[in-house]
Amino acid sequence: MGDAAPPGRVDPQRPRGGTVIWEIQDETRKVEGLDEHGRARPDYAASLGLLPAPFGRRAAATLVEVLVVLVLQLPLLLAVLPAAIELTRASDPQAALAARGDLVLLIVCAAVSYALTAAFLITQLVLHGRRGVTLGKALLGIRSVNVRTLERPGFWRGAVLRYLVLWGSFLLPLLGPLLVVLLSPLFDPERRGRGWPDLAAATWFVDIRRGLNPYDAKRMRIARKTVASDLADERSELPSLATPAGERRPEVYIPVARSSGGVLGATRVDSAAVPAPTAAPAPAAGPPAPASTPAPAPAPTPAPIPPVAPPAASPAAVPEPAGAPRPPASPGTWAPPALLPDAAAPATITLVLDTGDAVEVAGAGVLLGRAPAADDGLVPTPVLDRTMSVSKTHLAVRRDGEALFVEDRGSTNGSALVRGGAERELTPGERVPVHDGDTIRFGDRFAEVRIARG
Structure with a gap:
């Protein structure tokens, strides 16, 4: 076959049968935490x-x-x-x-x-x-x-x-x-x-008594991935789907929440750059007035009227069916707001993995792992992990009505619950309650908990 290709080159090999196998050999290694001169940065180690x-x-x-x-x-x-x-x-x-x-x-x-x-x-x-x-x-x-x-x-x-x-x-x-x-x-x-x-x-x-042990391979791998994801989040400029496309209204993007699946944002309109609202067009002319009646002077623009509380619905009022079209509100009348989701509606619980995939927690719950088997009514959900840090049956996310619990199933690399920046290791077999916005770490993988109603 000849000598091996140099690092970073593509080495084609043609075995018996005519099929070409391409091997990419890249032995160059990027050392993290170095400045532009190749010197170690103390802030990265910290x-x-x-x-x-x-x-x-x-x-x-x-x-x-x-x-x-x-x-x-x-x-x-x-x-x-x-x-x-x-x-x-x-x-x-x-x-x-x-x-x-x-x-x-x-x-x-x-x-x-x-x-x-x-x-x-x-x-x-x-x-x-x-x-x-x-x-x-x-x-x-x-x-x-x-x-x-x-x-x-x-x-x-x-x-x-x-x-x-x-x-x-x-x-x-x-x-x-x-x-x-x-x-x-x-x-x-x-x-x-x-x-x-x-x-x-x-x-x-x-x-290593007060800080991280650099020879703890699992902890160092998690710390490097965490720092790398934080740096990527700070440097990347992700578009917001909530940003209007109007040309005359410049908006400022405000990040509200961040996850591995994307960024949730809102917009704030720059009041200094927004032009002053123009006067409303005059209403259409009615029937012609008699000749003896002088034309009335144009009325001044009225001051903005504070919103009026909607009248209480009468007991005999019949609610509109969902999705029924509403007639346009006449000028000067109060338009009712859109109906909010019922607080008593069943919650939708979703696990957003670090790959962006979403796993819905329904029924009794789900069982995460590389190849989990059904157990206690939990839905087995395979998770792809090339680093083999996730066990075959790693983590159980149980649902008890509107409550959510997480349980480590005796995994090799362990699990943890991250809340408010603090990480708590999970004891195998212990059920720990989970709240909306918590992050579950299992092995080297992460999942964010999202609970929504309606």
Whole structure:
């Protein structure tokens, strides 16, 4: 077949039978949260819920790891170091070393200390590069990520290079660690507390106790989708079906509500741009007046009359049938308004999915999932989910008269109810009441609840 096509190219393949299979290979990846210069934006990370780790806890995590290294070095410090000092004071160090009866024990102590320390440091480097965590950071709720991608920092640059810069500062006793470890985070231009080792390794330490854990794949995926949808809603200019098409009346679009299925809006007429209303045309001339009667002067335009309350309907009045045409109102008479829907009419409950599809909740309710089976009289409603975040039988939306309840059916990725910007996780098997305007999250999918009457 030849070499593979470069990224972004279409690679045609013709297998046996003459059918052409087109494979689109696009390996380019768009990194979110970067400015026009390719630098990470702190506001994007903050919008996801990532918070910088405080300096005090970072220092405490480093202190914990240093204490562990000292404990591993105890055999070397307690046995080998005093013997080495004693040998340096002897007149013939080689003879004194050969005369010692504990020479094998000293060699074993030194080997054990070095082996344990090397194993601990290598484990620290691997964990830091692969999972952004070390022993001290795990105990104090800190994780390390790549500052651009907000993912794992990487082994060579994120872990090895950072520790080389950090330990290289000890070549200048006292002043080197003071400048590199303690003072350099104060000069971070982004005010994230990143020191020179972090700038060299492109790493950033985040606090998972107060903020989002960047290694929680499900939460990060939901946070990225939420931020992306919010940005798309802010930037997109969606037309309104409620905007009149008149050329002489400029309108201003006012968004009233927003959902994944579109935008509900109203219009506001700019009073400054609307021309003044013209006088009403004179009524048609009646029969000719007698010649002796002078023509009356034109009457001035009357002031607007406040609306008059409609008269109460008499008990014997028969209501008009629905849809019957109404005669045009004569000038000066009050025209009755259109009838409002009856408040006692049954409510129509609709779930508007994030794809714009609408699912009506009728009868006992519906059962959402990738391939749900009918249960408890609920109508099975399959939901397409290419990410496989929705379980086979994920969520039940039950209807009890005019009340609506939602129930998680033991799904893998869980469900939540979002109301007023606050998200509440649903306990499997628990029925939670749902109101109009609430948003239901099941897996990575969303559904908005709309309740209407009439």
